[in-house]
Amino acid sequence: MSVPRYWRETKYRYRLIGQMCAQCGSVMFPRSGVCSPCGSVDLEEVKLAETGHVVTWTVVRNPPAGYMEYAPYLVALVELDDGVRVLSQLVDIEPIKMKTGMRVEAAFRRVKVDGNSGIIEYGYKFRPLIE
């Protein structure tokens, strides 16, 4: 991905910010400018929950450009405790230990290095929650 395209979204990727609809109360991620349930544009930024559980997951062995150094790595669909779902890499866990339903928490990490510019991109990843 080009660097400008990534940076446009950086704030939201780095801080896990979604939007809340002032009309119907829906919380969405990523924010889009329109509430998909009700069509309202009266939206506020809202900080999302940083803990949740794994809904589904896999192990990527043939990664996209910029992710080679991490492969093979875990990715998952995580449902946050406020009901919002996000896709993310999982870290600090071996694939063999993975279980659907596992509790996880957000961690902010280096996501990839742009091969052309060398710019390091940061964002959220998730790791097992130690309770």
Added chain:
Amino acid sequence: MRLSRDVAVVGGGMTRFHHRIHAERTSRELFVEAALEAKCSVDNGFDLKDVEALFVGNFSSDAFEGQSHTAALMADWVGITPVAASRIEDACASSGVAVNLAAMAIASGAYDVVMVGGVEKMRGLTTEGVTDTLAMAADAVYEVGAGFTFPGLYAALASAHFAEYGSSWEQLAAIAIKNHHNGSLNPKAHFQREVMDIASSLGERNQMSFGDELEFLRSSLNPYIAYPLRLFDCCPISDGASVLILAAGERVREFTDSPVYIRGIGQASDAMALHDRESLTSLRATRLASDQAYKIAGVQADDIDVADVHDCFTIAELMATEDLGFFPKGEGGRAAVEGRTGLDGEISVNPDGGLKAKGHPVGATGAAMAYEIFKQLRGEAGRHQVAGAEIGLAHNVGASGATVSVQVYGR
């Protein structure tokens, strides 16, 4: 939605889907080959000058070949300028959508005779380059940016389906085995070998031997791509083109006494990224598009005799056979194991080998599905003919389900 005039397929052609045999060829040459086969297939003869408009499905000739403006280029090379030529890009559903739009263009009364097809030349790039280009059809920020790939997205759907319905990788293997069998009977298919045949020759090279398909498919020669999906759960990277000639009902008899009518069409979209989907075990766009197509055609799922469904990964075929209504939710895998989707099953699914064995030159796939159903309903499918097929369906999916097109065909 409805079709206000009859529309029929009167001719069809496609290149073989393959990588090596097309190594020296570009999109335009592939498309011309398919177009000329389509022209020659018209029973009463066909003059290309009768084409009034061209619709071309193409995903990314820009990235694959450094060539945009693909539809006008194809019109030029087929020799049908100055007709209106339009390119449609909806990821892997590009030419399925193109077929729908071409049918609508005729039904609207705008044109009587239309050429529609698809083309993709993917193998100009390395496998890594292809992976990155295909990833453009997913959400670049929130899916690929999280490290997902296409196999990764479908693997996540597979994991969710396994968890919700108790379906299994062995069921996916049955789909791969069936589609390789069908591909072995199809001279247009990328892979024309049974899984056991591949197991023997790969095994010999690696000093291994296998008692049956599952033993081979569980071995290190079938590595994981994205758990639980292994190499044989994924379609290959192929080059190819496919072309159909469509005509308005009033004009059909000029061209053939054996037309295949497009009885119904449907199309729907869905949230691009998996985190916004209402379900991870069903594609809503498949359900909606097929409902529309069934309604327009006045048929039901169990009226379908033969279907080409979008099996970019084996899990995609399993889910499609459920979402199209062929089997209840959660029973698609068992149905495949029991042979109910085989060539002589109650509903033949992917008799041409599907994307899995026939190949998947992304932009050419939807029109190639229509080509297969055209051949099947005319009884011209050769060794993979489904006996007595009268009503057929084509189901084309863009990426992980954000676009789906469906057509129902009948005599």
